[in-house]
Amino acid sequence: MDTYIELKDVRVTGYVSMGLIALVAAESVWGTINDWQGGSSSWSFLAIMMVIPAGVAFVIWFRSATHNAEAIALHGVRMVSQVWKASDPAQREVPFAQRVASPLIRPWQLTFLAMVLGDVLESLLLDTPLYVVFSTLSTLCAIGAAGLACYVIFRISIMQQRFAVPQRRRG
Template sequence: MDIYIDLKDVRVTGYVSMGLIALVALESIWGTINDWQGGSSSWSFLAIVLIAPAAVAFVVWYRGATHNAEAIALHGVRMVSQVWKASDPAQREVPFDQRVASPLIKPWQYAFLAMVLCDVLESLLLDTPAYVVFSTLSTLCAIGAAGLACFLILRISLMQQRFAVPHRKR
């Protein structure tokens, strides 16, 4: 028997988040290619600036997903791993503390932190030969973090949708 709960629809904010995250990764790639060709470092700076709207969109999605996860699990949910555990319909009958989160959450978090660290080092080493190295490392981390973030956002949004109250088509 399916259980339906009146939840916020987080798909739109999830799609916006994924789009902005992908844009940050694409801009990072473009900036690094430009760096390899001896171009301006302002392209890499633009990737840092684009992170702000992506972060805002992610926070809006995350607040909705956290709200939904608490409604589904009737349990205090704050971390991404807890949102996953609460949202996974396959684990609905398993006690919350025994549920398993996605193994991709930690790699996503580490890739994101590595990207930020490389961005900081890249900014500090702006006019040195090491700049291009950290620009490239930052881009590789950005690609990994963006791919994992988009997968997690999409998967959590779709899992939560399975618990939502079905609406009649007009």
């Protein structure tokens, strides 16, 4: 018997999100290198401003991924960890409450918050010697958060795609 669930294709919005997130991280690196050389802080400001389109693209992807996760799991899904649990085909037969999300979701969220905090402190300390320190810390967090975010987005998109194509039911 074939199983088929009508799902939204989240690959394109996922790729756009990952690209913009990677661009934010690259811009942050470029701005920090510029800061080390005594350059203008406008590069770092540009990286902060690029977070907005990356955030919008992520929200668009997340809304579609959440819709898909609810269709797959027939369960209320609101958080990234729940989207992961619902989307994981390896856990399809496990009751939803007992499913396990990726252990990388929490570190991604924490590094993102650390990046935002570093950006805020960096902005407040603009003309002080600590500016470069927080700019560097913020950039390191941006690289970590971007890598983890891209991994989570990619994996969820791929897992959901497995549900979108007809597959033979085993057993």
